[in-house]
Amino acid sequence: MTFKVAVAQIDIALGEPDRNYQTVTQAVKDAAKAGADVVVFPEMWNTGYALTELARLADQDGWQTKQTLSRAAKENQIAIVGGSVATVRAGGQYYNTTYIYDQNGNLTGSYDKVHLFGLMHEDEFIQAGSQGSFFELKGVKSASFICYDLRFPEWFRTVAKQGADVIYVVAEWPTPRIEQWEALVKARAIENQAFVVAVNRVGHDAENSYNGHSLVVDPLGNVIADAGEKAGLTFAELDLDELKTVRGPIPVFKDRRPDLYD
Template sequence: MKLALAQIEVRTADRDGNLDRALSAVADAAERDADLIALPELWNVGYFAFEAYERGAEPLGGPTLTRLADAAREHDIAVLAGTIVEDLAESAAAAADVPDDEGLANTAVLFDSDGTRRAVYRKHHLFGYQSAETRLLTPGESLPVVDLLGFRVAVTTCYDLRFPEQFRALADEGADLVVVPSAWPYPRVEHWRTLPRARAIENLAYVATVNGSGSFEDADLLGRSTVYDPWGTTLASTGDEPALVTAEVEPERVGRVREEFPALRDRRDY
């Protein structure tokens, strides 16, 4: 399976431009014969543009996700639509599967290549360090894992990387590919390199981190979208400029590695 990570430029107050860049990345990935493309965290409004969250919020059936579902269908490619600010009340009014009926959430949606919504993940761990996320957003509760392209695919979001228990829970559900939409800024480059590699090694699974590119008033995104294999080896990566990162990933490799090095079987309960 060919995986593509769309490290697009994210600009504040440019939702139309951000969407155009996202749609262009989907088309580009399809031309490169990718099977799945992933977008960054809150790419449409910009993670650090906290004042734009409420006015930029949409339900699951809103225009941004609808356009990306259409693009998945048009280009015959599965799309992880990064994350958007979801209006939970509007989603509930449309009879969507939501855990609460009010507030906002940082929500990732995975579409199959026919535009079918396969998974909805709402960020569990809200970032409290120099961020308004804990004040503005409602944390998610569910941890969906879905069969897609031969993998058991799961999604986490950015700050979730710091919480290994979440990744172990996903491994217990059979996840062998975890995709992580993010908006990770400078100066925490070493954290960005170390944490996903550790999550891959610990769980003997592929971990793919897709970050944005761009500058905000108080932060610069560091890019470096990367695919790690089940040994923690880097398969593909990039710098901090806009890029489309691609890598071949194989579900059979996860099984071989877990059989060769059965650390998950050797666990003890405490």
């Protein structure tokens, strides 16, 4: 079975949600025209890291994001891993949230970022999530994570051991640490014997620059696609039959010793 993914490596307009919703809607259309099964976006794409302006910018209960992604998925018949967006809920608490939609526009999963990145002051403004995200898109077992989560292999293993064949990572990973991004994405693919689709942004905000290098990596850590440093769509075909070949000889999940470390 093959599964075609579209990596939407976009530039995010800081503090301009309307402009960003337009960018995302157009990218969904373009990905669908190219025959992709799923399109994936980066982290905090509705606002960027405008954390001090969340009271004005955050999406109330994710309403606008849900409406936009659901409609785009249904109209274009493509699944969407909706990156993540800044949301606000009852009580005025803010979250960094992913929404996942199937090709019929149905919400199939959501995820609040669990590990908050103090270096970008995220922990001062946003509440941490407390649950993992495991879902299916077109029959493919999948899991999703956000940016800083990538540095916590135990969190990936906790979710991936449910049987994830494709792992999605959405991020705003700054340029100075991009080599670590690449190394960690490959490591998460190898140790969990899964495809990893990792989507980063490009562009600049008030304090950081981002140079993309979104990656699609196979279960052996080989890079199938690298989006480079420019905005745009990058496509990759995942041959899911490869998973049997990789997992058979080295059954890492079977050989785990949870009695020692869980």
